[in-house]
Amino acid sequence: MFLGLDIGTSSVKAALFDGKDFRTVKTFYANGADQKVLDTSILREAIVSVCQKLWTELNVSPQEIEGIGLSGHGPSIVFIDQDGKELSPLVTWQDNRAEQEARELATLIPGFSKDGTSYEAKLLWFHRHENQYFEKGCTALYPKDYLLYLLCGKRVVDSSTASTFAFYARTEKKWNEAYVPVPCSVLPDIVDSWVETGKTGTPFSKLCGFSDTTPLFPGGIDxxxxxxxxxxxxxxxxxxxxxxxxxxxxxxxxxxxxxxxxxxxxxxxxxxxxxxxxxxxxxxxxxxxxxxxxxxxxxxxxxxxxxxxxxxxxxxxxxxxxxxxxxxxxxxxxxxxxxxxxxxxxxxxxxxxxxxxxxxxxxxxxxxxxxxxxxxxxxxxxxxxxxxxxxxxxxxxxxxxxxxxxxxxxxxxxxxxxxxxxxxxxxxxxxxxxxxxxxxxxxxxxxxxxxxxxxxxxxxxxxxxxxxxxxxx
Structure with missing residues (x-):
């Protein structure tokens, strides 16, 4: 049995696959939907809630789950420090505060035509306005990558998601530092979407009810x-x-x-x-x-x-x-x-x-x-x-x-x-x-x-x- 967890704009969804059929549950965020900025505590509560529904409403045992794949919206961003503490709320794809930065990136990166909602422009905006987010050990994560960190402690982004970034060298599967307008240290490691990246065993994964050592797969954008x-x-x-x-x-x-x-x-x-x-x-x-x-x-x-x-x-x-x-x-x-x-x-x-x-x-x-x-x-x-x-x-x-x-x-x-x-x-x-x-x-x-x-x-x-x-x- 395999589990998919999806971080949505208004809810968190879970899907169980038993090799033939799917069963799904969802939990809406506590204070409403479709926000430009979401408190990470509300996100964590929804993740725990949807997992509890797996065990109760679907009558599934955590030991039955052989692997967990992740999905989520973007371009959205949350920063964590070297100890994994959240530095920022989850800033979603709807937030377009970085319009000026997007215009500047268009002059720096060949072919860049995105607007202020983009991940690249958001990074540059936060570097200018919240420079403490870029201190040693800090990482900028997509929502589903933040969830993967909560479950196993790894700071990664999948290669599919990375391929949507203007400063990703697709052939070499690495960051093109010449195009990154902020310290590259804030960017997570790159892994393939379908490759096991870690295993459950963190305090948060226990709070969700997962057994230890369940394999995690980074998946991709929703x-x-x-x-x-x-x-x-x-x-x-x-x-x-x-x-x-x-x-x-x-x-x-x-x-x-x-x-x-x-x-x-x-x-x-x-x-x-x-x-x-x-x-x-x-x-x-x-x-x-x-x-x-x-x-x-x-x-x-x-x-x-x-x-x-x-x-x-x-x-x-x-x-x-x-x-x-x-x-x-x-x-x-x-x-x-x-x-x-x-x-x-x-x-x-x-x-x-x-x-x-x-x-x-x-x-x-x-x-x-x-x-x-x-x-x-x-x-x-x-x-x-x-x-x-x-x-x-x-x-x-x-x-x-x-x-x-x-x-x-x-x-x-x-x-x-x-x-x-x-x-x-x-x-x-x-x-x-x-x-x-x-x-x-x-x-x-x-x-x-x-x-x-x-x-x-x-x-x-x-x-x-x-x-x-x-x-x-």
Whole structure:
């Protein structure tokens, strides 16, 4: 039996894999979700809580677990000192305080085009503003690497995650010190995602209830482990993982992809949308409703609303990488209802996904189908709408907590209990959504306007962002 633990934006998830089936549990953070900064004590409490659910709700004995794989969100960062004490809270991927540093890095590192949410820019910001975090023995860790440290005391980052950093030399598998704008000593050692890195036995692992000497595998970023959880271990498979944000990945059977996969001989190209499922929560709160079922039931995926919604509520990463981009509704009339606005949110987030699918197609051949995981894959109306908008077949995977299940599969692979070829058969499809050609033609007319909207509104968005900043000051 193998365990996957996933550090999410709003919760910690655990998935047990017994060689055939998966069972999952989750614990939400105590003081709410989707924060830019999370107190590490809240994270630790959620990890302990989800482990307790393993032993009680799933009736599993710690001795049964043969390996633990890890997954988590990023680019996020937490600093620990030489004794392992937390120096900082967990600063998540949503935090964009390092915008100035990102602009500077673009002049120092060839090809660097990321914004202030990036790991590289965050490192430089903290070096300038919290220089004590870079004293001898201090380390900057991703959330899942922080968890690995808590469980076994090792300070590492997996090679898949490292391959997303601009100062990682991918061929040599080491840090390119010429591009690192801070002391290299703060960076953890690099190990492969599927290689046993340590064993449980720390006070924290005992608090979680684990037996000593359980092997630990570093896994990778949630979207990369989620690709494994959806069976993306073969050339060309595309996965959409939608929760608060959304990630689209395409698997390659060589190093043609932009980043290394969490399993050997594979690579990935990844596109990230800052806010996808989170846009629905925002709209529901705006309308003063906690239950969206009535809106969802009234949607006909084959009948578009002639409204546009730009989902840039916290800026955007792909395809525009613009911190100052902001959300917008276009096409409002005095007859527009909340139902119509809700459907516009569905359409706008799906249009954003389609934009990124088109980018993935530029890297290789035409995409025929998309595998869905994450909370968004449970919405049949939205899934059918995505199929209609993109003209692609959408497949909802049976197990939606793909990051945690993927981490468990990485541990099983690393232990030698399964092969790459066996993974696709372990992650079955639960539903299939075929595109409606007539609806697709209507949606494409709207999509063309969606594509044009950002370019026409960007200068206004930027001006409003600057005025908002002046008012806050």
């Amino acid at each position: 979207a990369y482990c989620g690709a494994v959880g959806a069976g993306a271990v073969q050339e060309g498979i595309v996965v959409e993982e939608t929760g608060t944000s959304a990630c689209l990945s395409r698997c390659f059977s060589s190093r043609k992809g932009h980043d290394d996969h969490v399993l050997p001989t594979l690579s990935l190209t990844m596109q990230v949308i800052s806010l996808s499922g989170g846009a629905f929560e925002w709209f529901s709160n705006l309308m003063g409703k906690t239950d969206m079922r009535a809106w969802q039931e009234a949607v006909d995926p084959a009948r578009p609303e002639a409204l546009l919604f730009l989902p840039y509520l916290i800026g955007e990463r792909s395809p525009i990488w613009d911190k100052k981009a902001s959300g917008a509704f276009l096409g409002l009339r005095d007859t527009t209802s909340d139902q119509a606005l809700f459907q516009a949110v569905m359409q706008g987030t799906a249009f954003s996904l389609y934009q990124n699918i088109l980018i993935l197609e530029k890297d290789s051949s035409t995409i025929e189908e998309v595998r869905m995981v994450g909370g968004g894959s449970k919405d049949a109306k939205w899934s059918q709408m995505k199929a209609n908008i993109t003209g692609k077949t959408y497949l909802a995977m049976q197990e939606t907590n793909a990051a945690a299940t993927g981490a468990a599969l990485v541990a099983a692979f690393g232990s030698g209990s399964l092969t790459l070829e066996q993974i696709p058969s372990l992650v079955p499809v639960s539903a299939r959504f075929e595109p409606d050609k007539q609806a697709h033609e209507l949606y494409i007319r709207l999509f063309r306007q969606y594509e044009a909207a950002y370019g026409n509104l960007a200068s206004i968005m930027h001006a409003l962002s600057d005025i908002q900043e002046e008012i806050r000051q």
